[in-house]
Amino acid sequence: MKEGKNKLRYIVADDFTGANDIGVALASSGLETHVLFAQEDRHEVSESVSIICTDSRDLDADEAKEVVGQLACRYQLADSQPLLIKKVDSTLRGNIGSEIEALLENGFGLAVVAIAAPNAHRKTLGGLCYVNDVPLADTEFASDPKSPINSSRISDILKQQTHAKVEEYRFEDRGDSTHLECLTRLYHSGAKIIVCDAQSSCDLSELYLSTEQLNVPSVFVSTGELTQALFTLGSHTATNLKPTHAPVLGVIGSMSQTTFLQAEYLLEHDIAQVVELELEQLLSQNFETYLGVKANEAIRILELQQNCVIRSCQDLSLRYELGRIAEQNNLSQKQLSEHVRGCLAELASSIVKQLSPKARLGGLILCGGDIAIATAGKLHASSYQIGGIVADCVPWGTLNSDFTPFPIFTKAGGFGDVTTFAQVIQYLNQEVKQ
Numbered sequence: 199m200k201e202g203k204n205k206l207r208y209i210v211a212d213d214f215t216g217a218n219d220i221g222v223a224l225a226s227s228g229l230e231t232h233v234l235f236a237q238e239d240r241h242e243v244s245e246s247v248s249i250i251c252t253d254s255r256d257l258d259a260d261e262a263k264e265v266v267g268q269l270a271c272r273y274q275l276a277d278s279q280p281l282l283i284k285k286v287d288s289t290l291r292g293n294i295g296s297e298i299e300a301l302l303e304n305g306f307g308l309a310v311v312a313i314a315a316p317n318a319h320r321k322t323l324g325g326l327c328y329v330n331d332v333p334l335a336d337t338e339f340a341s342d343p344k345s346p347i348n349s350s351r352i353s354d355i356l357k358q359q360t361h362a363k364v365e366e367y368r369f370e371d372r373g374d375s376t377h378l379e380c381l382t383r384l385y386h387s388g389a390k391i392i393v394c395d396a397q398s399s400c401d402l403s404e405l406y407l408s409t410e411q412l413n414v415p416s417v418f419v420s421t422g423e424l425t426q427a428l429f430t431l432g433s434h435t436a437t438n439l440k441p442t443h444a445p446v447l448g449v450i451g452s453m454s455q456t457t458f459l460q461a462e463y464l465l466e467h468d469i470a471q472v473v474e475l476e477l478e479q480l481l482s483q484n485f486e487t488y489l490g491v492k493a494n495e496a497i498r499i500l501e502l503q504q505n506c507v508i509r510s511c512q513d514l515s516l517r518y519e520l521g522r523i524a525e526q527n528n529l530s531q532k533q534l535s536e537h538v539r540g541c542l543a544e545l546a547s548s549i550v551k552q553l554s555p556k557a558r559l560g561g562l563i564l565c566g567g568d569i570a571i572a573t574a575g576k577l578h579a580s581s582y583q584i585g586g587i588v589a590d591c592v593p594w595g596t597l598n599s600d601f602t603p604f605p606i607f608t609k610a611g612g613f614g615d616v617t618t619f620a621q622v623i624q625y626l627n628q629e630v631k632q
Contacts, residue, residue: 206247208273210266211285212255212292213567214574215610218584218593219422220285221249225584225595227429233582233595235574249285253571255292256344256535259359262293267300276305276415281406288315288421289334289612290327290352291345295359298391298419302362307414308385309362312405313352314396315421317590318613321397325366326350338455339612343520344535352393365389377408385414396420399427422610438585439594439605441628444560445500446470448507448619449546451539451569452611453517461509463616469623470505474512480541481527481534489541493548500553505623508545510538539568547576550601560626561594563607563619570608577601589614589621 206224211217217233225231230246235253250269254262269275275282284301286294290313298309313322319330327334333350334340340347349355353364365384372380384392394405402424409416418424448470450461464470473496479488492508499506511517524534546562546569553559564570574582579597585605587593591613594605607622 205279206283207279208275209247209249209283209285210269210275211249211251212262212287212294212297213253214251214571214582215564215567215593215608216255216285216287216422217249217251218582218595218608219591219610220283220425221247221584222422222587222593223425223429226586231584233584235571235580235582251571252297253568254297255287256532256568257293259293259296263296263300265300266297267304270301270304270306274305275301280415281410282306282415282417283424284309284417284419285422285424286313286419287345288313288318288320288423289329289337289339289342290347290355291339291342293359294419295356295362295391298356298417299360299362301417302390305415306417308389308409308412309391309417309419310381310405310409311352311356311391311393311419312396312402312424313393313419313421314398314402315423316398317423317426320421322352322393322395323397324368324370324395325353325393327352341518343453343517343531356391356393360391362390363388364391364393367392367394369395377405378411381408381412385412399423402427439588439625442560442604442626443503444558444604445503446505446561446563446623446626447496447500447546447549447559448505448563448565449542449569449573450507450509450511451542451564451566452609453511453514454611455514456614457565457609457611458511458514459616460614460619461507464505464507464619464623467620469620470507471499473499473506473508475508475510475541475545477510477516477523477538480510480538481523481529485541489545489548493545493552496545496549497552500549500559507619508542510542535568539572542569543572543576546573547601550577559604561605561607561622562602563592563609563622565609566611567608574599582606588625589618592618592622 221231335350524531577599579599584595594607
């Protein structure tokens, strides 16, 4: 890690894939790194880091605030670690403001927000969040079914979620001052949350190290690429990932265009067979019977030693129809999302538990943080040890579950290129062409 006085013990993340994204650089640098689902399941190893997944991104704001507040008290975070990393979504989905407020009410005096993921082409400039140089509100992420975005200005998004005073730190206003001097000045003016411009890995590391020098317990709110800026990636990346020709099961919950194209690539190149789920059937009274039929369909594919992908989105336009579909079924959009999440998790765990020994899995790909953690719960796992990364953006690791003696890969919806899923499978088969 770049020189600093703060020893990492805990990181807080609001979803599972995000926890893995920020943890993979730690694991790759040689640190034992665990993601905790059950917040009582501590790993008190001197050289280990625990990333606590609150699974709060899709909760109501008050619920999310309560979850994070209780966590801060239970772990005495402000006392045990004067600079806490809070991993959030790089497109500002979730309850970022209310969760920061919970930490400010439990011992922390300041939150510094630096949203940049240069490898994924995401940055903050002039207080605005950009994806591929397009303002956030003008991208597909703004229409997220569970966390729609109505502004590209990060401070506006946060002000909708918290009563804490929010100020912007734009680099164009920096002058000859250091980051530390600017942050200190804003803090003494009464700011509780400072939104910083950040475009590069250098910006992230410099802002983090400057925040570390403040004489106040602080929260550094950033993306999964923060730890890549702070830690030197070592040779641990995928060194323990053993090659296999056993089939791979993929369960796709994300409705992003990126993920859709990645799944289509698998099908077009005959890398995997698909099990399509019809939303109408998932919402029917007989959905449990339907899931059983689909589980058997997937098991037959896997027993033929073929890779299998399960998805509930066969058409990109579906994400724009969810409000209407929810209303037709007397559900809120949140209830609809939770039901589909539960169905996918139940289906994945059922397949894993029912597979015969001759059809053992080579790996399980879970796409979408909500699907991933729900599946882990169905498999009775309370933690996940991160092993490394493949395909540049897909962390892998192992669940502490008797049902999963194979690697688990997690991918956030909007990351990667069209070949990402294919690269994961080919890496397992040692077929990646450099």
